[in-house]
Amino acid sequence: MSTTDKAATETPPEPSPADPSEVAAGSQLSTAPVEDSGPVGIGVLGWARWFWRQLTSMRVALILLFLLSLGAIPGSLVPQTDVDALKVAEWKREHSSYVGLAEALQLFDVYSSVWFSAIYLLLFVSLIGCIVPRAWQFVGQLRGRPPGAPKRLDRLPAHTTWRTDRTPEEVLSYARTLLAGKRFRTEAGSGTVAAEKGYLREAGNLLFHVALIVMLVAFAWGQYFKSEGGKLVLRGSGFSNTLTQYDDFKPGTLFHPDDLPPFSFTLDRFDATYEMSGPQRGTPRDFKAYVTLTEGAHGTPQKREIQVNEPLEIDGSKVYLLGHGYAPVISVTDSTGKVVYRDAVPVLPQDGNLTSTGAVKVTDGYKDKDGKAEQLGFTAVFVPTFAGEGKGTMFSQFPALLNPQLMLNAWHGSLGVDSGLPQNVYRLETSKMEMFKDESGQQLIKRLAPGGTMDLPNGAGTVKFEGIERWATFSVTQQPGSGLALAGAIAAIAGLAGSLFIQRRRIWVRAVEGKDGVTVVEMAGLGRSESARLPEELADLAATLHQQAPSVSDPVEETPGGERG
Amino acid sequence: MTPLAAAANENLAEISNYLIYSSMAVYTLAFFAHIAEWTFGSRSKVARTAAALTGTADAAAPAVQVRGKGGATAVLDRPRVTTRSGAGTRDVPDGPGAAGGTAQGDLYGRIAVSLTALAFLVEAAGVVTRALSVERAPWGNMYEFSITFSTVAVGTYLVLLALKKNVRWLGLILVTTVLLDLGIAVTWLYTDSDQLVPALHSYWLWIHVSTAIFCGAVFYLGAAGAVLYLFRDSYEAKLAGGGTPGRIASSVLERLPSAASLDKFSYRINAAVFPLWTFTIIAGAIWAGDAWGRYWGWDPKEVWSFVTWVAYASYLHARATAGWKGRKAAYLALFAFACWIWNYYGVNILLSGKHSYAGV
Ligand code: HEM
Numbered sequence: 001m002s003t004t005d006k007a008a009t010e011t012p013p014e015p016s017p018a019d020p021s022e023v024a025a026g027s028q029l030s031t032a033p034v035e036d037s038g039p040v041g042i043g044v045l046g047w048a049r050w051f052w053r054q055l056t057s058m059r060v061a062l063i064l065l066f067l068l069s070l071g072a073i074p075g076s077l078v079p080q081t082d083v084d085a086l087k088v089a090e091w092k093r094e095h096s097s098y099v100g101l102a103e104a105l106q107l108f109d110v111y112s113s114v115w116f117s118a119i120y121l122l123l124f125v126s127l128i129g130c131i132v133p134r135a136w137q138f139v140g141q142l143r144g145r146p147p148g149a150p151k152r153l154d155r156l157p158a159h160t161t162w163r164t165d166r167t168p169e170e171v172l173s174y175a176r177t178l179l180a181g182k183r184f185r186t187e188a189g190s191g192t193v194a195a196e197k198g199y200l201r202e203a204g205n206l207l208f209h210v211a212l213i214v215m216l217v218a219f220a221w222g223q224y225f226k227s228e229g230g231k232l233v234l235r236g237s238g239f240s241n242t243l244t245q246y247d248d249f250k251p252g253t254l255f256h257p258d259d260l261p262p263f264s265f266t267l268d269r270f271d272a273t274y275e276m277s278g279p280q281r282g283t284p285r286d287f288k289a290y291v292t293l294t295e296g297a298h299g300t301p302q303k304r305e306i307q308v309n310e311p312l313e314i315d316g317s318k319v320y321l322l323g324h325g326y327a328p329v330i331s332v333t334d335s336t337g338k339v340v341y342r343d344a345v346p347v348l349p350q351d352g353n354l355t356s357t358g359a360v361k362v363t364d365g366y367k368d369k370d371g372k373a374e375q376l377g378f379t380a381v382f383v384p385t386f387a388g389e390g391k392g393t394m395f396s397q398f399p400a401l402l403n404p405q406l407m408l409n410a411w412h413g414s415l416g417v418d419s420g421l422p423q424n425v426y427r428l429e430t431s432k433m434e435m436f437k438d439e440s441g442q443q444l445i446k447r448l449a450p451g452g453t454m455d456l457p458n459g460a461g462t463v464k465f466e467g468i469e470r471w472a473t474f475s476v477t478q479q480p481g482s483g484l485a486l487a488g489a490i491a492a493i494a495g496l497a498g499s500l501f502i503q504r505r506r507i508w509v510r511a512v513e514g515k516d517g518v519t520v521v522e523m524a525g526l527g528r529s530e531s532a533r534l535p536e537e538l539a540d541l542a543a544t545l546h547q548q549a550p551s552v553s554d555p556v557e558e559t560p561g562g563e564r565g
Numbered sequence: 566m567t568p569l570a571a572a573a574n575e576n577l578a579e580i581s582n583y584l585i586y587s588s589m590a591v592y593t594l595a596f597f598a599h600i601a602e603w604t605f606g607s608r609s610k611v612a613r614t615a616a617a618l619t620g621t622a623d624a625a626a627p628a629v630q631v632r633g634k635g636g637a638t639a640v641l642d643r644p645r646v647t648t649r650s651g652a653g654t655r656d657v658p659d660g661p662g663a664a665g666g667t668a669q670g671d672l673y674g675r676i677a678v679s680l681t682a683l684a685f686l687v688e689a690a691g692v693v694t695r696a697l698s699v700e701r702a703p704w705g706n707m708y709e710f711s712i713t714f715s716t717v718a719v720g721t722y723l724v725l726l727a728l729k730k731n732v733r734w735l736g737l738i739l740v741t742t743v744l745l746d747l748g749i750a751v752t753w754l755y756t757d758s759d760q761l762v763p764a765l766h767s768y769w770l771w772i773h774v775s776t777a778i779f780c781g782a783v784f785y786l787g788a789a790g791a792v793l794y795l796f797r798d799s800y801e802a803k804l805a806g807g808g809t810p811g812r813i814a815s816s817v818l819e820r821l822p823s824a825a826s827l828d829k830f831s832y833r834i835n836a837a838v839f840p841l842w843t844f845t846i847i848a849g850a851i852w853a854g855d856a857w858g859r860y861w862g863w864d865p866k867e868v869w870s871f872v873t874w875v876a877y878a879s880y881l882h883a884r885a886t887a888g889w890k891g892r893k894a895a896y897l898a899l900f901a902f903a904c905w906i907w908n909y910y911g912v913n914i915l916l917s918g919k920h921s922y923a924g925v
Contacts, residue, residue, distance in 0.1 A: 066879045500839065
């Protein structure tokens with residue numbers, strides 16, 4: 001910690017004040033912990049105490065804060081498992097030589113890593129260790145009185161003086177009324193009035209730091225009890241909120257499936273509009289899902305809409321519209337002409353124009369020419385807007401259905417779905433399959449318009465592209481604690497405003513009778529170093545007081561500027 | 566949108582472009598006027614700082630008379646307040662400003678400020694017509710963000726001037742960087758005016774993005790103050806140590822406010838917007854909760870907002886910690902602002918995330 005040691009020695013030496021009353025005057029203007037690099041006590045307890053004092057010191061809080069900001073950075077440069085697992089895999093492939101190091105440093109899970117957690121936990125221990133004594137001290141200060149005037153008021157940051165023919169008692173009583181009227185807390189001394197204002201600054205500061213703790217607790221609570229599930233729903237089909245219905249489900253560690261509120265909905269319609277012309281042609285403009293929602297097990301169905309920024313809220317859960325796409329409807333007949341498969345097969349968008357890929361899997365019911373049961377598989381590329389014959393591209397030109405085409409690639413054999421291994425429904429596992437070949441021995445591949453058919457070779461059957469359905473993906477989330485987090489956030493802002501915009505300051509007025517029988521009034525103010533308004537405030541107060549205790553017209557002493565020492 | 570309305574909007578968008586280019590022309594004139602101000606103005610009271618530091622002059626020089634309602638003549642009706650810096654800080658008067666107290670320099674300075682104000686009006690009109698042309702808040706992409714950003718920065722500077730704050734020393738730096746910002750905006754970031762993607766259809770756009778731009782613009786002023794503070798502080802330190810700074814350095818730095826004033830300026834600006842920046846992040850989190858189903862997900866944009874926030878919090882703590890005041894705190898303020906800038910340019914262009922306007 002060489003830097004901090006240096007920092008301590010670089011502190012400008014305080015000029016030793018001539019007078020202890022000056023030290024007292026500035027004391028407790030803030031409850032900031034005192035820097036201390038004092039001697040270490042003896043034994044374990046001494047060390048523990050030393051460690052605790054270090055941890056709750058401002059300097060260590062500062063270093064921890066700085067480390068927290070540095071520590072958050074890697075998570076934005078390296079993909080995070082929580083955010084996008086696919087990108088993590090890609091990164092690992094591209095930087096294979098660093099994977100070991102990155103994993104050792106938990107770079108793919110920065111925000112739940114041991115080291116990141118250590119930083120913020122230490123920070124929050126430090127914060128609590130800081131807040132509790134400060135709150136205690138602050139209560140003491142609230143009950144305390146402003147400290148008495150230092151001997152030499154002209155050594156304070158703002159000072160003014162004049163001579164008047166009112167008696168000192170009159171001046172002091174005017175001053176006290178004036179200051180009390182401005183909501184200063186005042187205290188009379190011998191020949192002086194002490195006043196203090198701005199306690200709300202400290203209150204705001206404490207509130208802010210407490211609010212930070214509240215937000216952290218809310219955040220942790222949300223992490224442990226949250227749930228987040230995704231579901232792809234075809235137009236006309238439904239979803240009901242039970243664990244088994246989800247395509248993927250990410251619960252928090254303490255989540256219990258019984259916490260899922262019962263509801264179900266069907267997707268009646270999905271609308272997407274796109275920019276039709278101009279340089280941003282194809283940019284989405286509006287997405288809307290129309291659903292029929294049934295709340296509870298036996299609720300009455302009601303029509304609702306879900307849009308991108310407008311989730312559906314049901315009993316603590318929110319249903320978000322995340323994405324959408326197409327599902328070509330495909331039917332397959334076997335050699336006898338019997339329809340063995342008919343389904344809308346969702347395909348996944350690969351680009352902004354919704355060029356989509358997917359797989360059709362005919363798992364049972366199909367028999368080949370010889371009557372032997374077999375499985376069929378097709379890889380599918382779907383484009384809602386085909387570039388046109390001879391353009392040589394199977395990339396969609398526009399996201400809406402202007403000229404939809406489906407390209408199929410046919411296989412037969414075993415789909416491998418019984419192997420027990422989880423399978424991606426959008427990808428064909430072809431290791432145990434054989435291609436269908438056309439007459440020239442090439443792989444059978446055909447592009448179809450809606451209504452088009454593809455004949456499998458040697459009368460093995462036909463595949464028909466019957467039409468197009470739409471689907472939308474929804475994410476259903478529960479995030480408890482967000483209300484608390486919001487309350488904490490609002491309190492934090494209020495506290496911050498108090499802490500940064502309110503000045504804690506002290507004003508002293510002294511009035512004594514000079515040798516010539518004329519009263520000398522002195523006023524001085526002390527605030528935190530940032531307080532710029534203090535001299536102005538002092539000037540205003542002095543001007544008001546001056547009206548009641550005007551200067552005697554004695555020009556000799558009117559040179560306050562020269563008095564500085 | 567009917568074709569007629571679309572045509573009208575294209576017209577407006579074109580007008581907006583003309584206005585932005587015109588404002589750049591006027592800012593360029595303001596730039597030259599500021600250069601003239603610095604060139605023709607001179608440091609009038611030679612070596613005021615050195616004198617104050619080495620104690621050769623009347624040390625009572627900074628006896629500041631703080632405002633009088635009826636003007637300075639009210640001295641006899643009002644007691645005079647003398648101020649005194651806290652222990653450990655140098656007692657140095659503020660420099661006289663770029664004009665250096667010369668009439669000619671001051672004239673150029675006034676011209677520069679007037680031109681800046683004019684350019685500001687033209688630029689603001691450019692932002693407004695852009696908004697009208699797209700019938701939405703003009704914050705859908707980086708081009709729009711950039712033109713609003715510099716408008717707000719200049720606007721804030723002009724407001725501070727109007728409030729009679731001592732900020733004219735910022736003029737040259739500000740106008741130069743505004744030209745840079747606009748140059749980048751029109752050459753690299755330009756995007757034809759258009760509608761928003763659905764994810765941005767929300768009133769939170771107004772709240773979250775407007776405060777984000779405002780905070781950035783004001784943080785920028787704070788950072789400029791911090792940079793000048795560092796220069797001026799080394800200058801004063803050198804003088805105090807008996808050294809002689811270079812001729813140009815002393816001519817320029819002598820005219821700036823004292824290091825203590827610059828430091829205070831930077832602190833006040835940063836402290837004043839910090840609560841708003843906190844609010845911006847929270848508003849963003851609420852919006853994210855509505856749009857994406859989680860209020861915080863460590864998206865790169867979110868990470869860097871957080872880093873910026875914590876960096877500014879460090880800065881504020883540094884100011885309250887003995888041994889970290891002054892230069893170290895200023896470095897933290899600059900680090901924090903660098904995070905903000907990176908969050909804007911770097912994250913948008915180099916890191917992909919969910920923030921869809923990030924597409925340049
Ligand atoms: C996430 C962590 C924290 C954040 C974001 C934060 C933020 C802030 C902010 C914005 C201020 C206002 C600064 C000012 O008044 O100029 C402040 C003041 C303060 N903070 Fe923190 N803080 C954090 C943690 C801590 C910790 C761990 C401690 C204790 C060691 C602490 C002690 C203080 C004190 C004593 C002040 C008042 C300083 C004064 O009165 O001059 N803070 N904090």
